[in-house]
Amino acid sequence: MDAQFPGQSVDGYDVTAPLDTDYYAVFADISPDDRDVWTRARAFVEGLDGRMAAAWDAAEYPMDLARRLGELDLLNDGVAHPALTRFSPLAAGLVNMEVSRGDGSLGTVIAVQGGLALRTLALFGSEEQQHRWLLPIARAEVPAAFALTEPDHGSDSVSLETTARRHGEGWILRGAKKWIGNGAAGGVTFVWARIDDEGTPHHGAVRCFLVEQSLPGYTGTVITGKASLRAIHQAHITLDDVHVGDDALLPGALSFRDASTVLHSTRSGVAWSALGHATACYETALQYAGERVQFGKPLARFQMVQERLAQMLADLTSMQLYCRRLADLESAGVLRPTQASLAKYHNTRTARRIAATARDLLGGNGILLEYGVAQHMADIEAIHTYEGTESVQALLLGRDITGVSAFA
Numbered sequence: 219m220d221a222q223f224p225g226q227s228v229d230g231y232d233v234t235a236p237l238d239t240d241y242y243a244v245f246a247d248i249s250p251d252d253r254d255v256w257t258r259a260r261a262f263v264e265g266l267d268g269r270m271a272a273a274w275d276a277a278e279y280p281m282d283l284a285r286r287l288g289e290l291d292l293l294n295d296g297v298a299h300p301a302l303t304r305f306s307p308l309a310a311g312l313v314n315m316e317v318s319r320g321d322g323s324l325g326t327v328i329a330v331q332g333g334l335a336l337r338t339l340a341l342f343g344s345e346e347q348q349h350r351w352l353l354p355i356a357r358a359e360v361p362a363a364f365a366l367t368e369p370d371h372g373s374d375s376v377s378l379e380t381t382a383r384r385h386g387e388g389w390i391l392r393g394a395k396k397w398i399g400n401g402a403a404g405g406v407t408f409v410w411a412r413i414d415d416e417g418t419p420h421h422g423a424v425r426c427f428l429v430e431q432s433l434p435g436y437t438g439t440v441i442t443g444k445a446s447l448r449a450i451h452q453a454h455i456t457l458d459d460v461h462v463g464d465d466a467l468l469p470g471a472l473s474f475r476d477a478s479t480v481l482h483s484t485r486s487g488v489a490w491s492a493l494g495h496a497t498a499c500y501e502t503a504l505q506y507a508g509e510r511v512q513f514g515k516p517l518a519r520f521q522m523v524q525e526r527l528a529q530m531l532a533d534l535t536s537m538q539l540y541c542r543r544l545a546d547l548e549s550a551g552v553l554r555p556t557q558a559s560l561a562k563y564h565n566t567r568t569a570r571r572i573a574a575t576a577r578d579l580l581g582g583n584g585i586l587l588e589y590g591v592a593q594h595m596a597d598i599e600a601i602h603t604y605e606g607t608e609s610v611q612a613l614l615l616g617r618d619i620t621g622v623s624a625f626a
Contacts, residue, residue: 230588231505231506231509231510231583231589232505232509233502233505233506233509233589234498234501234502234505234589234590235501235505236260236264236319236501237501237504237505239497239500239501239504239531239534240538241531241534241535242535242538242539244535244538244539244541244542245312245538245542248308248312249306251306251309252306252308252309252312255292255305255309255312255313256309256312256313256316258290258291258292259290259292259312259313259316259317260316262286262287262290262292262317262320263316263317263319263320263321264320266283266320266321268588269283270283270320270321270323270324270449271321271587271588271590271593273323273448273449274321274323274448274449274587274593275448275587277442277444277448277449278449279323279403279449279450279451280449281361281403283324283327284324284327284331284358284361285357285358285359286358287317287324287327287328287331287358288331288356288357288358288359289357289358291303291356292313292317292328293327293328293331293332293336293356293357293358294310294313294332294336294356295310295313295314295328295329295332295333295336295337295484295487296309296310296311296483296548297332297333297336297337297340298340299340299348299352301348301352301353301356302336302340302352302356306545306549307486307544307545307548307549308542308545308546308549310487310490311486311487311490311541311544311545312490313328314328314329314487314490314491314494315490315491315493315494315497315541316494317494318490318491318492318493318494318495319494319495319497319498320494320498321449321593322446322447322491322495322593322594322597322598322600322601323447323448323449323450323597324449324450325491325494325495325601326399326447326450326491326600326601327358327399327450328487329399329484329487329488329491329605330362330363330364330399330400330450331355331358331361331362331400332356333480333483333484333487334363334364334399334408334480334484335355335362335363335364335400335406335408336352336355336356336362337480337483337484338364338408338426338468338471338480339351339352339355339362339408339428339468340352341470341471341476341479341480342426342468342469342470342471342476343428343468343469343470344465344468344469344470346465347428347465347468351406351428355406360405360406361400361403361404361405361406362400362405362406362407362408363398363399363400363401363403363405363406363407363408363431363453364398364399364407364408364480365395365398365401365407365408365409365410365455366378366395366410366477366481367395367396367397367398368380368393368394368395368396369394369396369454372396372397372607373606373607373609373610375477376424376474378393378410378411378412378424378474379393379412380392380393380394380395380409380410380411380412380457381393381411381412381413381414382411382412382413382414382415382425382427383414383415384413384414384415384418385461387463387464388461388462388463388464388466389427389461389462389463389464389466389467390459390460390461391409391411391427391429391435391457391459391460391461391462392457392458392459392460393411393456393457394454394455394456394457395409395453395454395455395457396441396453396454396455397441397452397604398438398452398453398454398455399450399451399452399453400450400451400453401431401438401451401452401453401454401455402431402438402439402440402451402453402455403431403438403451404431404432405430405431406428406429406430406431407428407429407431407436407438407455408426408427408428408429408468409426409427409429409457410424410425410426410471410474410477411424411425411426411427412424413425420472423472423473423474424473424474424477425467425468425471425472425473426467426468426471426476426477427462427466427467427468428462428466428468429457429460429462429466433460433461433462434460434461435457435458435459435460435461436455436456436457436458436460437455437456437458438453438454438455439453439454439455439456440452440453441453441454445596445599446596446597446599446600447597447600448596478555481605481606482555482558482559483558484605485555485558485559485561485562485605485606486544486545486548486553486558486561486562488562488565488566488601488604488605489537489540489541489544489558489561489562489564489565489566490541490544490565491601492537492562492565492566492568492569492598492601492602493534493537493538493541493565493569495569495573495594495597495598495601496533496534496537496565496568496569496572496573496598497534498590498591498594499530499569499572499573499575499576499577499590499591499594499595500527500530500531500534500572500576502576502580502589502590502591503526503527503530503575503576503579503580503591504527506579506580506583506589507523507527507579510580510583517579523579526575526578526579527579529575530572530575530576533568533571533572534572536564536568537564537565537568537569540560540561540564540565541561541565544557544558544561555614556614556615556618559606559611559614559615560611560615562605562606562611563608563611563612563615566598566601566602566608567602567608569598569601569602570595570598570599570602573591573594573595573598574595576591576595577591577592577595613625
């Protein structure tokens with residue numbers, strides 16, 4: 219500062235640098251290829267230079283940064299396809315973690331564009347659909363959305379009411395979707411709808427359609443007033459008799475079970491994203507404790523502060539262990555959906571606790587966007603809910619360990 223005044227000895231605190239916290243050396247033995255991917259994600263995050271905090275504050279969606287993720291080949295999310303760069307489960311997780319450490323909205327771009335939309339196309343799309351759309355989506359040249367949940371059906375999305383009615387050589391889509399990332403971004407949307415075609419084997423089944431957002435009858439309205447993930451736009455979509463051809467139907471998506479397959483895959487990504495948020499909160503709190511002076515000494519010299527930091531480190535290390543084990547199980551081809559549910563359940567709950575402790579440790583400065591903790595704390599609330607709420611994950615786990623379903 220140019221001048222000092224009584225009661226103001228510092229302008230601020232430099233507390234947001236990455237510290238690579240890894241107390242149990244959970245990531246010490248990763249391969250050079252995986253580390254290269256992680257380094258690429260780190261360089262992207264370090265180049266944001268405070269831009270996402272401003273975008274979050276203004277509720278603006280910086281599409282150029284989403285495209286930059288595509289240019290850097292960071293949207294893969296472990297999707298397997300001959301035309302795509304193959305990321306190991308560990309590399310995909312590290313990208314989710316690192317980008318979420320930098321900003322939760324960009325972490326959600328990966329979840330939506332790569333984890334949901336790209337994965338749906340790679341798993342269930344026709345050869346022609348993949349030839350036209352796969353690489354443009356992977357590069358974020360075309361924004362892509364995954365439209366499953368509806369205003370009336372969130373946790374019970376299996377009961378979705380959007381219909382696809384046979385009409386000549388195509389289909390008429392009618393219904394509404396809500397909380398659809400990229401749903402108003404001017405690209406394409408993978409719409410899950412219930413088939414209305416009496417007398418055919420697929421009548422009543424849930425199937426998926428690739429819908430261009432420019433089609434007549436498709437309206438995507440950005441949801442405003444969000445207190446979480448403010449720098450990515452989610453949309454309320456209405457499908458007012460949208461006409462699509464037979465070539466819009468994804469031939470491999472035959473039931474709601476296929477939508478669940480996509481969601482199961484992305485739950486691992488949510489666990490990694492939660493780890494990124496929690497890492498940022500812990501490392502900010504640790505650095506702040508070393509710089510902030512109260513009662514004549516740094517906060518780090520107070521017993522209560524050290525106890526809080528120790529608890530945060532214990533929680534963070536447990537999250538790292540969950541994520542690493544998830545990646546190992548997936549690499550071995552033995553990861554079960556409920557194991558991903560357990561990691562999501564544990565990590566988002568634990569990230570909330572770490573964020574709350576970090577915000578408390580920063581005192582009044584904890585609510586300022588420049589220090590990041592408040593933003594991460596708010597964004598964690600969204601990832602705690604999406605890809606299956608805490609209650610849904612608990613019921614999935616309860617059914618698995620007891621053999622008894624408690625779903626209503």
